[in-house]
Amino acid sequence: MFKFIFYVVIFFLIGYNYGHITRGTVFDNFFVMLFSLFVLIFLIEWIFSLFRSRKNANGQEEEASISAFEGELQALQAEFGKTWDLKYNNHELTIVNKYNQEELYINGKLICEKTRSSWYSWLVTSQTLKGKLEEGDQSRIVKVKLGGIMSLNCKVYVDKELIFQEKIKYNVLTGKVKEKD
Numbered sequence: 001m002f003k004f005i006f007y008v009v010i011f012f013l014i015g016y017n018y019g020h021i022t023r024g025t026v027f028d029n030f031f032v033m034l035f036s037l038f039v040l041i042f043l044i045e046w047i048f049s050l051f052r053s054r055k056n057a058n059g060q061e062e063e064a065s066i067s068a069f070e071g072e073l074q075a076l077q078a079e080f081g082k083t084w085d086l087k088y089n090n091h092e093l094t095i096v097n098k099y100n101q102e103e104l105y106i107n108g109k110l111i112c113e114k115t116r117s118s119w120y121s122w123l124v125t126s127q128t129l130k131g132k133l134e135e136g137d138q139s140r141i142v143k144v145k146l147g148g149i150m151s152l153n154c155k156v157y158v159d160k161e162l163i164f165q166e167k168i169k170y171n172v173l174t175g176k177v178k179e180k181d
Contacts, residue, residue, distance in 0.1 A: 092108065100117075130144075148167075150169065
């Protein structure tokens with residue numbers, strides 16, 4: 001909390017007097033100002049980390065905080081993981097939603113898989129999985145749409161016919177399921 005208040009005070013003082021401070025200098029350019037603020041933040045964080053490393057010379061507290069973070073991340077991944085098992089004309093459809101991966105299984109065989117491997121892949125809020133159902137000489141297209149911003153939507157289509165739909169709303173403050181449609 002101290003760092004947040006410190007940053008707010010520093011940015012307020014710099015931002016309020018920025019025009020007078022930088023008149024006629026190279027820092028009059030907006031992009032140079034942003035770069036210099038990033039450098040200032042980096043230097044302040046570096047100084048704080050030096051003090052923190054001296055304070056935690058034994059390293060036990062730092063390891064505990066890392067393991068606590070990993071535990072919270074695993075709990076979050078388990079909370080938002082969901083599996084749906086459906087039956088359609090003697091076929092078993094399994095849809096698996098994990099923290100960073102979506103999978104479609106037809107009759108126990110992995111048909112389609114989407115993985116979020118980079119930070120910008122999270123900008124797309126939903127994923128579409130596609131596969132084929134083989135029924136004799138006829139094949140049907142299975143399409144699964146998974147995703148949402150504040151909820152998890154799962155819609156399953158077979159040849160453009162909606163056969164399953166579920167929406168799970170999450171409470172952002174508690175991280176638990178708020179309601180299920």
